[in-house]
Amino acid sequence: MNQIDESINQLITAILESEEYQQYLKIREKVKQDPEKEKAIHDYRMRNYQMHKNRNVDLFDEFDRIEHEFESFRAESLVDDYLAAELAVCRLFQKINWSMLERVEFDLGFFDQ
Secondary structure, three states: OOHHHHHHHHHHHHHHHOHHHHHHHHHHHHHHOOHHHHHHHHHHHHHHHHHHHOOOOOHHHHHHHHHHHOHHHHHOHHHHHHHHHHHHHHHHHHHHHHHHHHHOOOOOHHHHO
């Protein structure tokens, strides 16, 4: 195994052992015990994904509409805890990606066009 593979394995181990990921796993288990709530969370996440993917909508108006529609749902502590834990893991991945992009010289100039 080369150095990059070893480093990737160490990074994966660090992620799996991280507080963020461990918290996510605990809350995910609680959500899985309520299949209706789990489906509702996935539906909410899909609506958000579709909103961001759709270029033909005003994101601010659509976001406000979805947030208003799901306001009472988001107020449930289990739902809020799950979405917060999921976001923390996503931010962990973002941090890893941005750290690599900032330190490894690689021409990404085509994004500026």
